[in-house]
Amino acid sequence: MKKLAISTLAVLIACPAFAGHPHDGSSWQIGGMDPYIGLRGGIAYNNTNYRFLGTKESLTDVTFQGRVAMGLEIDKQYRSEIEWSIYSKAKDSSEFSGYNVDVNTKLQTLMLNTYMEFGGYRMIRPFAGLGVGAGFTDIERSGIDIVSKSKDKAGLAASAMLGMTFDMEYFAVDVAARYTYVDAVSGLHNFGGDLGIRFMF
Numbered sequence: 001m002k003k004l005a006i007s008t009l010a011v012l013i014a015c016p017a018f019a020g021h022p023h024d025g026s027s028w029q030i031g032g033m034d035p036y037i038g039l040r041g042g043i044a045y046n047n048t049n050y051r052f053l054g055t056k057e058s059l060t061d062v063t064f065q066g067r068v069a070m071g072l073e074i075d076k077q078y079r080s081e082i083e084w085s086i087y088s089k090a091k092d093s094s095e096f097s098g099y100n101v102d103v104n105t106k107l108q109t110l111m112l113n114t115y116m117e118f119g120g121y122r123m124i125r126p127f128a129g130l131g132v133g134a135g136f137t138d139i140e141r142s143g144i145d146i147v148s149k150s151k152d153k154a155g156l157a158a159s160a161m162l163g164m165t166f167d168m169e170y171f172a173v174d175v176a177a178r179y180t181y182v183d184a185v186s187g188l189h190n191f192g193g194d195l196g197i198r199f200m201f
Contacts, residue, residue: 036198038069038081040174044192046090048105051186052097052141059092059103065192069113073200076125076167077117083131085109087190099146106138107188109157109180117165127176129161135182155183163194172198 041064048059064087071081090105111133117125135157142148163176174196182188 033072033074034200035070035072036079036081036172036200038067038071038083038174038196038198040067040069040176040194040196041065042192042194044087044190046087046105046107047189047191048090048092048103048139048184049186049188050094050103050139050141052101053099055096056186057094057096059090059094059105061090061092061105063090063107063190064088065194067194067196069198071113078115079117080112080114083109083111083113085111093143099143101141101143101146104140104142105188107182107184107190108136109159109182110134110136111157111159113159113161115161123167125165125167127161127163127165127174129159129163129176131157131159131161131180133157135180135184135188137182137184137188139185153184157182170200172200174198 044063044065046061046063050059067085069081069083071079073079087107093102111131113131115127115129117127119125136154138152140150159180161176161178166173176194180190
């Protein structure tokens with residue numbers, strides 16, 4: 001975890017050095033599209049529907065999330081990106097047919113996201129987004145008098161986002177609420193909020 005935090009901090013410090021600056025006019029463009037790198041972090045409410053011994057229960061926990069994205073912005077209205085997200089472990093317990101069971105859920109996602117920004121505002125614009133990709137889960141079950149089990153699974157993931165962009169030309173701050181569904185066990189639902197920064201090149 002410390003190595004991840006140090007690496008993320010290094011990227012945050014380095015990104016502005018490579019971004020374009022208004023006074024020198026340096027900016028990379030690909031066919032009129034501006035490439036960017038995005039770094040995001042936030043907090044989420046995780047709901048895992050788990051079935052055991054013929055009983056299904058909803059297991060919930062508050063988790064932290066971090067995201068890294070690389071994408072292209074088109075005319076400050078549309079953008080598309082590939083995003084990798086990692087979540088802290090969700091922990092909860094419930095009673096299944098008289099047995100108290102602890103369930104720990106680890107989650108990562110790899111998504112292709114597309115956003116549309118609204119309004120002709122130069123600096124502040126609301127946006128909506130949709131994403132589709134893969135969710136990677138590791139779900140561990142344990143308890144007294146039951147067999148412990150760990151199961152890794154890759155499944156379909158989909159997300160929807162609503163938020164606000166504060167555009168500073170060569171970087172932008174994004175505030176977003178998002179919902180993510182992952183096809184794992186009997187369904188995993190994640191409701192969260194993000195604060196992020198995008199560096200345009």
